[in-house]
Amino acid sequence: MACTNFKGRKGVWRFTKPLLKSGLKMEIELRLYATLVKYAEKNKIPQFSTVELEEGLILANLLEKFGILREHVRIAMVNGKRAELNQVLRDGDRVGLFPPVGGG
Numbered sequence: 001m002a003c004t005n006f007k008g009r010k011g012v013w014r015f016t017k018p019l020l021k022s023g024l025k026m027e028i029e030l031r032l033y034a035t036l037v038k039y040a041e042k043n044k045i046p047q048f049s050t051v052e053l054e055e056g057l058i059l060a061n062l063l064e065k066f067g068i069l070r071e072h073v074r075i076a077m078v079n080g081k082r083a084e085l086n087q088v089l090r091d092g093d094r095v096g097l098f099p100p101v102g103g104g
Contacts, residue, residue, distance in 0.1 A: 024055040026091035030062070035099045039068050053089070060085040062095065074100040 031048045032040050040047045043066050053062065059076055063069075063085070076083045077096040089095070 025052050026055045026089070027052050028062075028089055028092070029094040030066075031094070031096040033096065033098045034101065036068065036072060036097050039066050042067065055091070057089050058085065059083055059087045059089060059095070062089065063097075068097065072099055073097050 027050050029048070030045075030051050033047075037047050040049070045051065053065065057065075059078065060070075063073065070085075075096075075098040076085070076087075077098075078087055078089070079094050083095075
């Protein structure tokens with residue numbers, strides 16, 4: 001069960017435990033778009049990269065791991081489908097994160 005405590009800076013969701021504690025690793029493809037590219041640079045990873053994570057994490061844990069503020073993500077996609085923050089990630093998943101956009 002994921003811990004849904006919210007701690008720390010405003011806008012950062014702190015999930016203190018992964019959904020499952022298996023100790024196994026998984027690889028996901030992480031794609032950051034538009035203004036979210038700054039998080040790739042901050043974490044010294046490419047904008048489109050394969051990252052290794054503990055198996056059983058949820059999407060909110062991924063945001064926390066890379067220091068991505070929830071308010072900076074408008075749409076999250078997993079394998080081409082819209083996803084909620086409580087979605088369990090699986091080995092081989094492709095995650096795309098998109099910021100809110102403006103314009104006129």
